[in-house]
Amino acid sequence: MKNYSLIDSGNLKKLEKFGPYLISRPCAAAIWRPKLDIKIWEEADIVFIRDTKNKWVFKDKKRLDSWLVEIEDVKLKLKLTDFGHIGFFQEHVFLANKLSKIIGSKIFKDQNKKPNILNLFAYTGLMSLFALKNGAKVCHVDSSKPSILWAKENAKLNNFQNLEIRYILDDALKFVKREVKRGSKYDGIILDPPSFGRGAKGEVFKIETDLYLLLDLLKKLLANKYSFIIFSTHSPGFSKISIKNLFTDIFEKNKNLEIDELCLKAEKSYDLPSGYYAIWQNDDKKF
Ligand SMILES: C[S@@+](CC[C@H](N)C(=O)[O-])C[C@H]1O[C@@H](n2cnc3c(N)ncnc32)[C@H](O)[C@@H]1O
Structure with missing residues (x-):
C-alpha cells in the first residue's frame, strides 16, 4: 500500500492520500490555484470544513474514525480530530x-x-x-x-x-x-x-x-x-x-x-x- 501522497494544493486547501483515503483539508500556505481538475478534488472521501463549526464530511456518508498506515516500516493509527x-x-x-x-x-x-x-x-x-x-x-x-x-x-x-x-x-x-x-x-x-x-x-x-x-x-x-x-x-x-x-x-x-x-x-x-x-x-x- 502506498501510504502517503500529496495530490494537489491551492485555494487554501490541500488534497492528500493517506493509505486508501483521499482527504481534502484547509491549508493556509496554499495561496495559489489548484493545478489539477476540480473533478479530482470532488473524489475526496473525506473533507474537513473549517466553519463556525468544524466538521469532517464523508463521501457517500460512509463515516470513518480511524485507520492504519505504514510509514517506512512503522505503523501509525490515524484518527480524524476536531481540529482537522x-x-x-x-x-x-x-x-x-x-x-x-x-x-x-x-x-x-x-x-x-x-x-x-x-x-x-x-x-x-x-x-x-x-x-x-x-x-x-x-x-x-x-x-x-x-x-x-x-x-x-x-x-x-x-x-x-x-x-x-x-x-x-x-x-x-x-x-x-x-x-x-x-x-x-x-x-x-x-x-x-x-x-x-x-x-x-x-x-x-x-x-x-x-x-x-x-x-x-x-x-x-x-x-x-x-x-x-x-x-x-x-x-x-x-x-x-x-x-x-x-x-x-x-x-x-x-x-x-x-x-x-x-x-x-x-x-x-x-x-x-x-x-x-x-x-x-x-x-x-x-x-
Ligand atoms: C502537533 S505537535 C506540534 C505542532 C506543530 N508544530 C504544529 O504547528 O501543528 C503539538 C503537540 O505539542 C503538545 N503541546 C502543546 N503545548 C505543550 C506544552 N506546553 N508542553 C508540552 N506539550 C505541549 C500538544 O499536546 C501536541 O501534542
Whole structure:
C-alpha cells in the first residue's frame, strides 16, 4: 500500500492520500490555484470544513474514525480530530529518517550503549517510534493526555510497548527545568513546538517568547560530544535566517548546523512548503 501522497494544493486547501483515503483539508500556505481538475478534488472521501463549526464530511456518508498506515516500516493509527489533524505530519518523515541516520551511525554504534533521546511536544510519537526502532531509549513528553494515549497505542501497534520508553504528561518547559536541576543528560533532543500551546496544568507556551529559554536550557541537557538537536516549526515568521541566528546565538559555533525548509513533494502539482527544520550536532563531521 502506498501510504502517503500529496495530490494537489491551492485555494487554501490541500488534497492528500493517506493509505486508501483521499482527504481534502484547509491549508493556509496554499495561496495559489489548484493545478489539477476540480473533478479530482470532488473524489475526496473525506473533507474537513473549517466553519463556525468544524466538521469532517464523508463521501457517500460512509463515516470513518480511524485507520492504519505504514510509514517506512512503522505503523501509525490515524484518527480524524476536531481540529482537522489526523495524528501525523508527513513532513516529519524526512526528520525521522535523519534521526535514524544519526543514531544508526557508527559514532553511536561504537558507544555500545543505547542513545538516550528526549522527544518534546511529542504528539502521537512518530519520532519516538523511529528512535525506538533504532535501539534508543526515549523520554516522550506531551501535555495532552489524549496525545499520550494515542502515542501508547502507536507503540503497541508496533510491538514496542516493552521497549524503553517513558511517557511524561507535563508542560515541556517545566519538565526541562526539572531535568536541568536533576542533572539529566540526553544524546539527542527532538522538539516540534507549536506556535501556542498549553501545559498539562494550563501553563502557556508561546514560541516567540519561550523558545529561546527552552533551547538555552536544552543545551545543558546535551550529554556528550556527539549529542544533537532536531528542531522543527510550522510557525509563521520563522525563516532560515531567523533559525540560524537563534542557533548560532545559543549553541557552540563551528559545529554541524543544517537548516532548511520542509516541503511536501507532489508528483503532478506544486510542492507545498511545510515549515522549517534545524539539526545541530556537537560534531564537525557531516551527519
Ligand atoms: C502537533 S505537535 C506540534 C505542532 C506543530 N508544530 C504544529 O504547528 O501543528 C503539538 C503537540 O505539542 C503538545 N503541546 C502543546 N503545548 C505543550 C506544552 N506546553 N508542553 C508540552 N506539550 C505541549 C500538544 O499536546 C501536541 O501534542
